[in-house]
Amino acid sequence: MIEIKNKSDCCGCAACAGICPKNNIEMREDSEGFRYPQIIAENCVNCGLCERVCPILNSKDGIIFEQEGYIVQNKEQKILRESTAGGAFTAIANYALRKNGVVFGAELSVDLEVRHVYIETEAELSRFRNSKYVQSFVGGDIYRQAKTFLDQERTVCFSGTPCQIEGLKNYLGKDYLNLITVDVVCRAVPSPLIFRKYIGYQEHKLADKIKSMRFRDKHYGYKYSTMSVIFDRNQDNYHKGVESDPWLRAFFSNICDRPSCHSCHFRKSYRNSDFTIWDCFHVGRFSKELDNDKGATRMLVHTVNGKEIFKSVCSDFLYTKVEPEIIIAGVVEMKESVKPNEKREEFFLDAGWMSDTQLFEKYFPKTIRVKAEYMVRMACYKLGIYAVVKKIFVRISHKY
Numbered sequence: 001m002i003e004i005k006n007k008s009d010c011c012g013c014a015a016c017a018g019i020c021p022k023n024n025i026e027m028r029e030d031s032e033g034f035r036y037p038q039i040i041a042e043n044c045v046n047c048g049l050c051e052r053v054c055p056i057l058n059s060k061d062g063i064i065f066e067q068e069g070y071i072v073q074n075k076e077q078k079i080l081r082e083s084t085a086g087g088a089f090t091a092i093a094n095y096a097l098r099k100n101g102v103v104f105g106a107e108l109s110v111d112l113e114v115r116h117v118y119i120e121t122e123a124e125l126s127r128f129r130n131s132k133y134v135q136s137f138v139g140g141d142i143y144r145q146a147k148t149f150l151d152q153e154r155t156v157c158f159s160g161t162p163c164q165i166e167g168l169k170n171y172l173g174k175d176y177l178n179l180i181t182v183d184v185v186c187r188a189v190p191s192p193l194i195f196r197k198y199i200g201y202q203e204h205k206l207a208d209k210i211k212s213m214r215f216r217d218k219h220y221g222y223k224y225s226t227m228s229v230i231f232d233r234n235q236d237n238y239h240k241g242v243e244s245d246p247w248l249r250a251f252f253s254n255i256c257d258r259p260s261c262h263s264c265h266f267r268k269s270y271r272n273s274d275f276t277i278w279d280c281f282h283v284g285r286f287s288k289e290l291d292n293d294k295g296a297t298r299m300l301v302h303t304v305n306g307k308e309i310f311k312s313v314c315s316d317f318l319y320t321k322v323e324p325e326i327i328i329a330g331v332v333e334m335k336e337s338v339k340p341n342e343k344r345e346e347f348f349l350d351a352g353w354m355s356d357t358q359l360f361e362k363y364f365p366k367t368i369r370v371k372a373e374y375m376v377r378m379a380c381y382k383l384g385i386y387a388v389v390k391k392i393f394v395r396i397s398h399k400y
């Protein structure tokens with residue numbers, strides 16, 4: 001029976017909950033808002049399956065393979081606009097749907113919870129587009145559903161964080177030719193509890209109900225992507241970038257990440273997925289053909305199946321082939337875990353008693369510096385020089 005002695009040793013993938021033959025494992029939130037397996041000891045038959053599928057207890061190296069690297073930009077402008085980066089994920093997912101398949105991914109539900117679900121039509125794919133910077137809820141059911149479809153010989157495309165993909169693979173316990181896996185380069189996942197507090201903070205501040213949100217909106221272009229909050233009144237929506245939006249500031253300051261993300265077992269360039277996708281902010285270094293400010297995805301293809309699929313979908317993209325070692329050069333989050341913010345503990349203690357507004361105003365105040373940076377960014381955007389100024393800034397500071 002699995003026992004979590006150290007919270008860093010559980011990424012919350014729920015593979016154990018999926019495999020338990022007694023349905024005896026429930027994923028429950030702790031005081032920080034992260035889910036961990038809860039087992040009723042008296043119902044356990046000590047079969048050991050939960051331990052056998054745990055991707056942390058059974059940490060694996062990626063499969064060494066002659067990888068291919070690409071930088072891609074979806075030709076379909078609507079898809080490109082809605083995607084975080086270059087819309088690579090949609091093209092791969094569409095491949096599965098065209099084969100009467102099923103696609104699993106993370107959506108932001110109407111009640112503003114990030115969770116894994118599956119869809120079967122192209123029209124529903126937009127629910128998965130755009131990164132949601134919150135840990136998505138996966139229960140054991142999601143793996144059982146995927147297995148059912150695979151056993152029915154339907155093509156299944158499963159997307160998620162690397163730990164979710166390894167959890168799925170361990171749960172399945174064998175290779176399926178009809179499975180396509182897509183993982184992201186993943187810096188960390190923040191707490192769903194703190195995200196609910198952010199929703200409360202925004203609704204209180206703007207005195208309105210939130211209808212929807214996009215964590216990486218291209219409202220001002222890819223180079224200045226924003227948290228966008230869409231309110232019921234459908235006007236004066238909110239678009240703020242990493243310098244001033246409290247959620248993006250929280251995410252990039254690593255103040256409310258899951259503990260396992262700070263010693264992540266899944267950071268590697270060889271993976272157990274078919275595709276790894278992530279951002280490409282400096283596309284001009286690789287190609288003059290791809291638009292610099294519409295978004296581009298870096299992609300590593302890790303398997304024979306992945307290569308075949310890429311051949312089939314590459315006409316959906318403008319793309320350029322790049323050697324794998326060049327495409328991953330300098331991608332720190334692929335290899336090294338982010339460090340926790342030194343105020344993490346204090347932040348969660350305060351989250352236990354402060355109001356939503358007090359919490360975000362204490363840790364992410366709107367200082368003169370924050371306001372000034374926002375104004376400078378907006379001025380550059382309005383003058384049409386944002387991309388140029390950012391390029392110079394990145395050259396000087398080596399920061400994105």
Ligand SMILES: Cc1cc2nc3c(=O)[nH]c(=O)nc-3n(C[C@H](O)[C@H](O)[C@H](O)COP(=O)(O)OP(=O)(O)OC[C@H]3O[C@@H](n4cnc5c(N)ncnc54)[C@H](O)[C@@H]3O)c2cc1C
Pocket residue numbers: 082083084085086087088089090104105106107114128129130131132133134135136159160161182184185186187188189277278279280297298333
């Ligand atoms: C939590 C998280 C952290 C990331 N960290 C980095 C990083 O440090 N550096 C970097 O370059 N890129 C990072 N990415 C990846 C990046 O943001 C883009 O997702 C990627 O570039 C692909 O973009 P796209 O336009 O091709 O696909 P999109 O259409 O944007 O596809 C989004 C995909 O991500 C999945 N997804 C969305 N939210 C979640 C979630 N919460 N949990 C699991 N799966 C999710 C969806 O199911 C879908 O498959 C991260 C993504 C996530 C979700």
Ligand code: SF4
Pocket residue numbers: 001002019020021022023024025039043044045046047048049050051
């Ligand atoms: S040992 Fe078997 S029965 Fe017990 S919790 Fe784990 S999977 Fe369930």
Ligand code: SF4
Pocket residue numbers: 002009010011012013014015016017036037050053054055056057167
């Ligand atoms: S299988 Fe996943 S959820 Fe279960 S203990 Fe291991 S890491 Fe945690």
Ligand code: SF4
Pocket residue numbers: 011161162163164186187188189258260261262264265266267
């Ligand atoms: S950083 Fe690692 S442990 Fe955390 S969600 Fe991403 S893959 Fe999982």
